[in-house]
Amino acid sequence: MELLVIFFGAAVVNNFVLSYFLGICPFIGVSNKISSAFSMGLAATFVMVLTAIVSWLIYNLILVPYDLDFLQYVAFILVIASLVQFVEMFIKKMSRPLYRALGIFLPLITTNCAILGLALFIVLRDYSFVESVVFGVGAGAGFTLAITIMAGIREELDLADVPKAFQGAPITLIVAGILALAFMGFAGMIS
Amino acid sequence: MSSKLSLYKEFTKGIWEQNTTFKQILGMCPVLAVTVSAINGLAMALATTFVLVFSSIIVAIVKKLIPDQVRIAAYILIIATFVTIVDMVMKASYPDLSKSLGPYIPLIVVNCVILGRQEAFASKNTVFRSFLDAVGMGAGVLLSLILLGAVRELFGSGTIFGIQLLPDFYEPMLVMILPAGAFITLGLMMGLFNQIALSNKEKQRKKTIEKYLSTKNSINDPVGV
Numbered sequence: 001m002e003l004l005v006i007f008f009g010a011a012v013v014n015n016f017v018l019s020y021f022l023g024i025c026p027f028i029g030v031s032n033k034i035s036s037a038f039s040m041g042l043a044a045t046f047v048m049v050l051t052a053i054v055s056w057l058i059y060n061l062i063l064v065p066y067d068l069d070f071l072q073y074v075a076f077i078l079v080i081a082s083l084v085q086f087v088e089m090f091i092k093k094m095s096r097p098l099y100r101a102l103g104i105f106l107p108l109i110t111t112n113c114a115i116l117g118l119a120l121f122i123v124l125r126d127y128s129f130v131e132s133v134v135f136g137v138g139a140g141a142g143f144t145l146a147i148t149i150m151a152g153i154r155e156e157l158d159l160a161d162v163p164k165a166f167q168g169a170p171i172t173l174i175v176a177g178i179l180a181l182a183f184m185g186f187a188g189m190i191s
Numbered sequence: 192m193s194s195k196l197s198l199y200k201e202f203t204k205g206i207w208e209q210n211t212t213f214k215q216i217l218g219m220c221p222v223l224a225v226t227v228s229a230i231n232g233l234a235m236a237l238a239t240t241f242v243l244v245f246s247s248i249i250v251a252i253v254k255k256l257i258p259d260q261v262r263i264a265a266y267i268l269i270i271a272t273f274v275t276i277v278d279m280v281m282k283a284s285y286p287d288l289s290k291s292l293g294p295y296i297p298l299i300v301v302n303c304v305i306l307g308r309q310e311a312f313a314s315k316n317t318v319f320r321s322f323l324d325a326v327g328m329g330a331g332v333l334l335s336l337i338l339l340g341a342v343r344e345l346f347g348s349g350t351i352f353g354i355q356l357l358p359d360f361y362e363p364m365l366v367m368i369l370p371a372g373a374f375i376t377l378g379l380m381m382g383l384f385n386q387i388a389l390s391n392k393e394k395q396r397k398k399t400i401e402k403y404l405s406t407k408n409s410i411n412d413p414v415g416v
Contacts, residue, residue: 019370021224025303028219070279073297074271081264113220113301120294165385169216170378177374184371 003134006127010138013189016114017146018180023114027147028172030108037151038144040108045140047084047109048118052136054079055119056129076119084110114143149179201320205327211304212335212377213384218304222336223373224295229352232340233333234288238281238296240329242273243305247325250313257314266309267300274299304332343367343376 016022023044030040055076063069088106091099109115118139122132153175162171196204211217218239225235246269257265278296281289289296299305308328313321341351347367349357366372 021220021370021373022298024219024223025217028216070275073275073278073300074268077267077271077300078264081267110301113298116301117294117298120297124294163382163386165389166378166382170382170385173374173378173381177371177378180369180371180374181366184369 003131006131006134007138007141008189010135011142011145012183012186015142015146015183016117016139017143018176018183020117022117023112023143026108026112027150027176028169031147031150031154031172034148034151034155037147041140041144041147043106044109044112044114044143045137047080047087047115048140048143049133049136050083050087051080051115051119052122052132053129054083056122056127056132059119059123060129072123076116080115080119081110114139146179146183150176153179198320198323202323202327205324205329205331206334207331209328210331210335211307211328212332212339213381215304215307217307218302218332219377220298221295221302222339223370223377225292226336226340226343226373227347227368228344228350229337229340231288231291232336234281234285235292235295236329236333236336238277239299239302239304239332240326241277242270242299243308243329243332244322244325245273246270246305247308247313247321248318250309251316251318251321254314262314263306263310266306266314270305270309271300304328339373339377339380342380343372347372 010016014020017024017027026040026044031037058075058079059069059072063072063075068075084106088099091106118136122135127135150172154172157171157175166174205211207214209215212219212222221235221239225231246266249269250266253265274297277299278289281292281296308325312324316324345351345356346364348363349355349361364372367376
């Protein structure tokens with residue numbers, strides 16, 4: 001039950017993109033087409049789950065016992081950067097089609113604040129190992145959900161007659177705002 | 192390649208012409224997340240500027256020593272070091288502010304504005320130019336964060352920097368300090384600035400046409416009219 005609360009909390013109620021503003025750059029940058037948005041979401045989810053596992057292990061097994069927790073930001077960003085590199089090489093070897101589908105988005109994930117944010121939240125909220133993994137899966141699912149919905153709306157938006165000054169980023173932000181309002185409807189689900 | 196702009200221009204270009212928020216649309220996470228009030232925006236902008244200026248100086252000094260393949264990792268490490276300093280200082284001197292900014296101070300590490308300036312500017316220019324560029328870009332961040340923070344605070348709680356500005360009968364719009372308000376306000380502001388830029392351009396175009404026509408008329412060219 002506890003785990004379900006964490007999962008839905010991260011996925012819909014406190015959606016990473018729409019209520020913590022993490023991962024806005026890919027959310028605005030890669031949400032032109034549903035297919036690429038979905039691939040980006042999957043790639044980010046994959047890295048998020050791995051980050052949750054590795055950063056929990058590093059923080060609790062290395063940094064805390066040796067009293068090095070002031071190094072956490074440096075450690076986390078290194079973990080994420082190397083993890084992304086590793087995942088890229090692994091996918092390239094294992095599955096060519098998947099690599100081609102995700103290829104360009106993988107390096108972008110390093111500077112996706114949602115990933116580092118995830119690691120920071122895990123430390124901040126003192127999650128146990130299992131909770132961290134569930135939190136990672138939930139956050140990834142939430143990111144995928146938000147970016148895919150956004151891409152769906154933007155595909156329709158291409159056909160709409162938007163005033164010239166609002167084309168591009170401004171209208172995307174306003175749509176995101178309305179989407180965030182809609183997601184607020186989930187707020188009562190978990191108290 | 193080194194930039195040929197004058198030193199003054201190097202500083203001022205970041206404030207508006209290449210404003211990171213409104214023109215380049217970079218580093219949006221902190222812009223949207225912390226601008227619940229003007230004071231939060233100010234603190235966040237100062238922290239970002241500090242990290243930006245010092246990492247630009249360091250990168251400009253050591254740029255020749257960093258191998259090309261690992262430059263991004265090296266930049267991120269330099270940035271992360273300064274972010275750790277900011278975070279510790281803030282936790283020690285302003286615990287309340289540090290708490291209200293939460294994880295967004297450490298998230299400066301992945302702020303694309305900072306990494307972007309290292310990659311696009313500090314790694315190619317002299318120390319002094321990089322310093323000016325970083326201060327200018329920081330000023331741009333400051334401007335946009337305070338602007339957005341002030342607007343959201345004014346409509347969301349009727350105050351600016353905690354000082355009551357709107358009369359008591361004004362019902363604060365809760366949505367402005369909620370996440371949705373951040374997106375909508377920023378979208379509207381961006382649209383407004385685009386509109387101003389567009390109409391300025393239009394005015395300039397009309398002026399040029401008028402000037403052209405008036406010179407033609409003064410020569411009294413029968414075909415020109």
